[in-house]
Amino acid sequence: MTGAILFADIDEPGLATLDVYRRRGGYGPRLLKALQMPREALVEELKASGLRGRGGAGFSMGTKASFMPKGQIDKYLVCNADESEPGTFKDRELMQKSPHMLLEGMIIAAYAAGANRSFIYIRGEYAQQAVIVERAIAEAKAAGLIGERILGTDFSLELWLHRGAGAYICGEETGLLDSLEGKRGNPRLKPPFPANQGLYQGPTLINHVETLATIPHIVEMGAQEYAAIGVQNSTGTKLVSISGHVRRPGNYEIELGTPARELIYGLAGGPGEGRTVKLWFPGGSSSPVLTGDDLDVSYDFDSLAKAGTMLGSGAIIVADDTTSVVDVALKTAQFYKHESCGKCTPCREGTNWTVKMLERVKSGEATPMDLDIMASVCENIIGHCLCVLGDAMAMPVGSMIKKFRGEFEAYIEQARAANPWGSGHAPVEALEAQGALA
Amino acid sequence: MAADVDGVNGGSAGDQAPITARHPGESVRRWSNGSRVPGWDDAADLSKPPAGVPDAATTPVPADLRAEIEDYMARYPDHRSAAIPALRAAQERHGWCSPEAIDQVAAVMRLTPGYLVAVASFYDMLELQPVGRRSVYVCTNISCSLCGADELYARLEEELGEDPGVNLRHFECLGACDIAPMASVDGVYVGPIEPGEIAELAEQIRTGAAPLPAKQLLDRKSADPGAAPR
Ligand SMILES: Cc1cc2nc3c(=O)[nH]c(=O)nc-3n(C[C@H](O)[C@H](O)[C@H](O)COP(=O)(O)O)c2cc1C
Ligand code: FES
Numbered sequence: 001m002t003g004a005i006l007f008a009d010i011d012e013p014g015l016a017t018l019d020v021y022r023r024r025g026g027y028g029p030r031l032l033k034a035l036q037m038p039r040e041a042l043v044e045e046l047k048a049s050g051l052r053g054r055g056g057a058g059f060s061m062g063t064k065a066s067f068m069p070k071g072q073i074d075k076y077l078v079c080n081a082d083e084s085e086p087g088t089f090k091d092r093e094l095m096q097k098s099p100h101m102l103l104e105g106m107i108i109a110a111y112a113a114g115a116n117r118s119f120i121y122i123r124g125e126y127a128q129q130a131v132i133v134e135r136a137i138a139e140a141k142a143a144g145l146i147g148e149r150i151l152g153t154d155f156s157l158e159l160w161l162h163r164g165a166g167a168y169i170c171g172e173e174t175g176l177l178d179s180l181e182g183k184r185g186n187p188r189l190k191p192p193f194p195a196n197q198g199l200y201q202g203p204t205l206i207n208h209v210e211t212l213a214t215i216p217h218i219v220e221m222g223a224q225e226y227a228a229i230g231v232q233n234s235t236g237t238k239l240v241s242i243s244g245h246v247r248r249p250g251n252y253e254i255e256l257g258t259p260a261r262e263l264i265y266g267l268a269g270g271p272g273e274g275r276t277v278k279l280w281f282p283g284g285s286s287s288p289v290l291t292g293d294d295l296d297v298s299y300d301f302d303s304l305a306k307a308g309t310m311l312g313s314g315a316i317i318v319a320d321d322t323t324s325v326v327d328v329a330l331k332t333a334q335f336y337k338h339e340s341c342g343k344c345t346p347c348r349e350g351t352n353w354t355v356k357m358l359e360r361v362k363s364g365e366a367t368p369m370d371l372d373i374m375a376s377v378c379e380n381i382i383g384h385c386l387c388v389l390g391d392a393m394a395m396p397v398g399s400m401i402k403k404f405r406g407e408f409e410a411y412i413e414q415a416r417a418a419n420p421w422g423s424g425h426a427p428v429e430a431l432e433a434q435g436a437l438a
Numbered sequence: 439m440a441a442d443v444d445g446v447n448g449g450s451a452g453d454q455a456p457i458t459a460r461h462p463g464e465s466v467r468r469w470s471n472g473s474r475v476p477g478w479d480d481a482a483d484l485s486k487p488p489a490g491v492p493d494a495a496t497t498p499v500p501a502d503l504r505a506e507i508e509d510y511m512a513r514y515p516d517h518r519s520a521a522i523p524a525l526r527a528a529q530e531r532h533g534w535c536s537p538e539a540i541d542q543v544a545a546v547m548r549l550t551p552g553y554l555v556a557v558a559s560f561y562d563m564l565e566l567q568p569v570g571r572r573s574v575y576v577c578t579n580i581s582c583s584l585c586g587a588d589e590l591y592a593r594l595e596e597e598l599g600e601d602p603g604v605n606l607r608h609f610e611c612l613g614a615c616d617i618a619p620m621a622s623v624d625g626v627y628v629g630p631i632e633p634g635e636i637a638e639l640a641e642q643i644r645t646g647a648a649p650l651p652a653k654q655l656l657d658r659k660s661a662d663p664g665a666a667p668r
Contacts, residue, residue: 004664011665074515086579086611093660117515124526124563125575125612127625128656160513165522166562168610182514182521184560200515243581243615250616250661267662285580285611317581317615331580335610341560 005217005237006210007253010097016132018139021100027145030220034108035153042112046215048223050235055080055171055208056284056312058301061215067195068113068203076204077110077118078180079212082164082171084123085284086335087315090239090251091209095122096129098213099136103159105212107150108219110157113205117158121176124165134161168339172387173206175341186343187387210239210314231257234300238314242268245275245320254299261295264318271320278321279400283312285332286392288399292321309399325404326411329397330358336393347390350381354397361408364415371401371408489551497545503531507546520547521557525564534565562609569605574598574643575622578608581615590619590631597640604643617655627655 004010014020021027034042047062068075079102083091095102102120110118122130137159140146148156162180169175170185177199179185198204214236218226227235234256240263243249247269254263264270264277271277277292282299288309290297297307304311319328337351357374360366378394378401385391401408506527510520524547528539535558537551544551558564576591591608598604612627614620620629623643628650631639635650642649659665 004662007660007662007665010662011660083613084611087581087615088611089613089615092613096656097660123613124522124561125609125622125625128627162519163523163526164561165526165564167560179522180519181516182518182557184557241615243618244584248661249581249618252662253664281580315615317584319584323584327583328580331578331583335579338610 004253006094006098006101006213006239007251010093015098016096016100016136018100018136018143021098025220026100026216027104027143030216031104031107031145032151032153034216034219035111035151035155039112039114042108042219045223046112046218049218049226050223050230050233051211051214051218051226052234052301053208054210054214054238054314056085056286058311061207061211064195064207065109065112065205067193068115068205069196070114074117074200074202075113075115076199076202077106077113077115078173078176078199078204078206079106079118079120079209080171080173080176080206081120081122081126081209082168082176083126083209083313084168084171085286085313085315086332087241087243087281087284087317088313089241089243090314092126092129093251094209094213094239095126095133099133100140101213101216102133102209103136103140103146105215106159107146107157108215109205109207109212111155115205116156119159119180119199120161121170121180122161122163123170124163127163130161130163137161167341168335169341169387169389172389175387176206177204184341186341187389189386230255231298231300233302234311238299238311240299241313241315242318243315244280244318245271245277245323246318247272256300257298257303259295260290260297260299260316263299263316264295268316268318271318275320275322277318278323279319279325279328279403281315281317281396283310284315285317285335285396286310286388287312288395289403291403324411325400325407326358326361329400330355330362332400333358333393333397336389340389344385344387344390346381346384347393350377350390351393353377354393358397361412362415364412364417364419366412366415368409368412370412371405374398375401491548491550492541492545494545497541499542499546500531503527503542504546507543511547517547518549521549521554522561522564525554525558529564533571534568536568565605570601570603571605572603572643572646573605573607573622573624575607575609575612577610577612577614577618577620577622579611579615581611582618582620585618585630586633587619589633590621590636593633593636594621594640597637598643601644614655616661617653617658620655621649623649628653629655 009015009024043062043066051061052058053061081091106118146157146159164170167185170179172187174188175185194204194206230236237253238256239251239253241251252267279289279291281287281289282304297303301311333354337355340347340351342348354374354377357370378398381390381394507524510523511517524543528543529535532539540551540554544554578587612622614627617629619631626649639650
């Protein structure tokens with residue numbers, strides 16, 4: 001593949017400081033070039049690069065920036081650094097080791113969007129990373145890279161880091177906006193989309209950390225050269241977080257369109273000795289699972305969509321053949337149950353009942369009919385809520401039931417044989433001992 | 439969060455009665471009034487007016503806390519945006535979002551305590567019950583549990599016992615699945631934690647020492663071969 005872009009210098013000692021970042025070409029001629037371009041030309045350049053959002057939905061970055069209305073109103077740029085999709089940990093490494101790359105990307109993106117105020121919303125759990133980013137912001141402000149009339153142009157930008165406090169839903173862009181406004185992080189009805197009415201009702205561009213950090217490189221390389229990396233419709237490189245049953249878990253920068261087998265086996269070393277891949281999530285726990293038979297799929301937006309799943313946040317979670325699919329399904333469902341904000345009934349109740357039914361499967365109280373009920377609950381969540389958190393449980397759990405139905409049924413039978421009373425029904429002797437039958 | 443009805447995270451005011459099991463052997467944790475949801479079955483006392491914005495004259499606020507909250511408020515076009523940072527600042531000083539902490543934030547931000555409690559109850563890291571000062575989050579999400587996080591949690595719980603100074607919690611994916619199984623000790627990420635290191639980690643948590651210094655995430659090199667320094 002072509003050389004690394006985002007990770008090229010990532011382990012360079014001191015890269016988090018302004019000095020070293022500058023020595024590595026940061027805040028150099030490319031920043032001035034971007035800020036001196038006419039806004040429209042910069043947006044066109046971003047569109048032409050083919051850069052698609054790295055946060056989950058994969059929407060064209062340049063197109064989203066072009067939706068920002070013109071004119072003299074308060075506009076905002078918000079960087080989504082909530083990174084709470086299970087399996088994802090690349091923004092953490094990027095912000096911790098190269099925070100200035102994100103800041104430089106934000107300056108350029110804010111200019112493109114005509115925004116003069118910007119915020120980074122970082123998840124509360126990233127306390128160590130928050131300190132590092134905060135330090136970088138202070139350095140950039142002291143050097144005049146953030147503030148009034150940046151590099152002598154007439155573009156000014158305010159930037160603050162905002163720490164969350166532990167809620168997955170605040171990664172969803174409208175939930176994030178509410179949380180940033182100091183409220184409970186409930187998603188909003190769309191439309192209006194944030195580009196029209198976002199933060200404090202003002203036009204707001206929201207982008208993910210990796211999307212923003214890529215922008216300085218696009219300006220430097222030029223859109224054409226960037227678009228030549230990757231495959232059609234999925235240009236550029238992508239950070240993937242590979243974890244679970246692999247020998248070398250970690251973040252890897254790959255060219256989009258690399259076969260998944262090369263990522264899981266080549267880069268991450270595959271599962272342990274004598275084990276095989278049973279199932280894997282290609283894009284975080286919200287993506288429908290694939291099996292060991294799907295390892296030759298090309299890792300890019302469109303090929304994964306064609307395979308019935310999605311690239312999502314670029315987090316590959318691998319489970320080997322020692323894993324029980326029932327356990328994975330239960331863990332997945334429990335997460336979404338806990339994180340549902342409770343605003344929409346299908347999501348709140350659907351995630352709750354899916355957990356209950358999976359617990360029945362485990363305790364031996366379920367029948368195969370419960371699998372059908374679960375599948376229908378999943379169907380009834382999808383597309384029926386303000387945001388897709390419920391869908392994000394329904395799709396992977398639904399895919400597990402569909403692809404591993406035989407294993408679920410066998411599990412139900414075994415659990416029933418092992419525990420004929422189920423967990424909720426104590427044997428008569430126990431009830432007598434409690435005096436419950438007196 | 440809101441949809442969580444276990445009564446573990448979603449408390450309302452801080453003065454709820456403790457959680458008890460009503461029926462022997464019952465696994466569901468209940469509040470003393472039998473409800474599984476804090477505050478739900480308590481009738482509102484309509485004879486009292488709802489708490490308004492606390493009177494600044496009669497609500498003493500430590501000077502450093504006031505300064506920190508006012509600094510946050512100045513960052514945003516709408517000062518209400520400072521609610522979460524302000525609550526965290528108060529929690530750092532009081533150990534949890536106690537009624538007193540909430541009143542202090544409310545007095546500085548000119549908001550009602552009810553608004554702030556509603557906000558705080560949404561977020562996992564804001565505590566509405568008194569908890570141990572040292573927070574230990576063990577990730578038990580998918581990747582970590584594939585790598586033995588549930589055993590890690592059970593062993594850590596056993597080692598720490600009922601230490602009132604420690605707030606040991608299951609947590610959702612902490613964004614560090616590359617070091618699974620892992621834990622965050624007062625925000626310091628450590629992992630992968632081997633079974634043989636759990637007793638040592640528990641001791642460090644108890645004594646307030648740095649957790650597993652050789653296993654801290656910040657010192658870890660990237661796994662990507664393309665990332666080696668040139
Ligand atoms: C339930 C849910 C959780 C999300 N969590 C995150 C997240 O943690 N980080 C993130 O960048 N985007 C997350 N997103 C996607 C955002 O809503 C949004 O699409 C993204 O930040 C846009 O940035 P991009 O265009 O640069 O990808 C989430 C979406 C949903 C529905
Ligand atoms: S699953 Fe534990 S940190 Fe991600």
